[in-house]
Amino acid sequence: MNSTMTMELNFRLYTRITWIVCLFACMSCAEQHPKLERLYCVRPDSVMDYHDLSGDSLTEFPDLSRYVIRSLDLSHNRLDTIIPERLPLTLERLDLSHNRMEGELEVKEGSMPVLRELDLSYNKLEGISVRERSLRRLILAHNNLYERVEAYNLLDYLDVSYNEYLHLSKKPFPGKGETDTFLVEGTQIKEEDIPLLLPPPPPPTLRCVFKFTTNEK
Numbered sequence: 001m002n003s004t005m006t007m008e009l010n011f012r013l014y015t016r017i018t019w020i021v022c023l024f025a026c027m028s029c030a031e032q033h034p035k036l037e038r039l040y041c042v043r044p045d046s047v048m049d050y051h052d053l054s055g056d057s058l059t060e061f062p063d064l065s066r067y068v069i070r071s072l073d074l075s076h077n078r079l080d081t082i083i084p085e086r087l088p089l090t091l092e093r094l095d096l097s098h099n100r101m102e103g104e105l106e107v108k109e110g111s112m113p114v115l116r117e118l119d120l121s122y123n124k125l126e127g128i129s130v131r132e133r134s135l136r137r138l139i140l141a142h143n144n145l146y147e148r149v150e151a152y153n154l155l156d157y158l159d160v161s162y163n164e165y166l167h168l169s170k171k172p173f174p175g176k177g178e179t180d181t182f183l184v185e186g187t188q189i190k191e192e193d194i195p196l197l198l199p200p201p202p203p204p205t206l207r208c209v210f211k212f213t214t215n216e217k
Contacts, residue, residue, distance in 0.1 A: 085111075096119060
């Protein structure tokens with residue numbers, strides 16, 4: 001057997017072994033994260049209104065940037081942060097409730113350009129700053145918030161219920177503060193801070209007075 005044939009056989013053997021190792025790795029990954037593996041089998045250009053990756057034992061933020069998904073459920077996993085670069089640019093609703101996020105979280109402007117709803121309830125966040133101007137609904141119930149909550153003046157709906165304590169020394173994000181729904185049940189708020197959380201009073205009603213004169217002969 002000459003050296004060329006030996007090299008070819010070795011290459012074929014190496015290729016087969018590599019394929020077997022990859023196969024077992026994929027099978028193992030599929031056993032650990034079956035929902036994510038099923039998603040990876042879908043063509044990236046497929047349009048999905050909703051996709052469910054909840055309860056898939058995810059510990060690392062999956063790379064879904066090449067998919068077209070409008071609503072994504074990542075709840076009940078073990079994720080400790082958000083990586084916007086790995087999310088679909090088309091994402092309008094993101095559920096990250098029941099994960100392992102702690103400390104302070106910042107969502108920068110332009111990082112999720114069409115996101116309208118973000119659910120971060122049932123984590124351990126202490127503070128949050130959301131500057132994404134497309135966002136309209138922010139759910140932060142059952143966290144450990146105690147001071148820094150920025151962005152609610154941009155929202156139609158904000159839920160900070162059942163947090164430890166919420167003390168605001170000043171209005172967190174200067175603006176009109178025209179939040180339509182603000183839920184604080186089960187969260188302690190200083191009485192003097194309540195005006196900071198309310199929208200400004202409406203402008204006084206314009207009063208018009210009409211005077212009529214007559215020309216008498």
